[in-house]
Amino acid sequence: MSLIVWIVTLKIQMKSKFFRVTCKCGHVGRQFFVRVDFPVNADSGKEAAEIARFIPRVKHDHKDAILNCVEIDYEEYIILQKINDNDPYLKCKNPQEQAHIYGFAERLETEPKYEKQVIKSRKDVVEFKNKKRKLVEDSLESYQMDCRNWFSLEESLAY
Numbered sequence: 361m362s363l364i365v366w367i368v369t370l371k372i373q374m375k376s377k378f379f380r381v382t383c384k385c386g387h388v389g390r391q392f393f394v395r396v397d398f399p400v401n402a403d404s405g406k407e408a409a410e411i412a413r414f415i416p417r418v419k420h421d422h423k424d425a426i427l428n429c430v431e432i433d434y435e436e437y438i439i440l441q442k443i444n445d446n447d448p449y450l451k452c453k454n455p456q457e458q459a460h461i462y463g464f465a466e467r468l469e470t471e472p473k474y475e476k477q478v479i480k481s482r483k484d485v486v487e488f489k490n491k492k493r494k495l496v497e498d499s500l501e502s503y504q505m506d507c508r509n510w511f512s513l514e515e516s517l518a519y
């Protein structure tokens with residue numbers, strides 16, 4: 361039996377390439393992510409990234425969900441599989457289990473997209489909308505004046 365397994369693994373090694381795809385994983389809040397390396401078996405790096413994007417827990421909707429894609433050998437591929445099999449973050453089913461993972465807070469990284477975001481006060485938003493409304497009204501008023509002048513000019517030239 362072990363000879364068959366060895367032959368099958370040898371065929372897999374010869375046929376395809378192995379990649380370590382580093383992804384942003386979620387379910388930790390919008391402004392945070394967890395960096396996880398996934399072992400992927402694919403023909404090209406592009407295909408490996410596409411496969412990794414749809415692995416559960418990866419932030420699928422983010423354009424930059426794939427941080428890195430590197431070709432690796434079979435031994436490193438197996439090691440990464442074992443690491444991920446023993447990762448409690450990838451095994452937990454709900455936020456309560458996730459909260460009990462020792463040292464989990466150190467694994468969280470802030471999403472650069474949300475670092476610089478400034479929350480505006482209601483007063484600032486209302487002021488902006490009032491200025492915008494005033495500009496629209498002024499441009500409409502000037503357009504109406506231009507139309508009146510054009511029609512009056514046309515009437516005077518008609519006779």
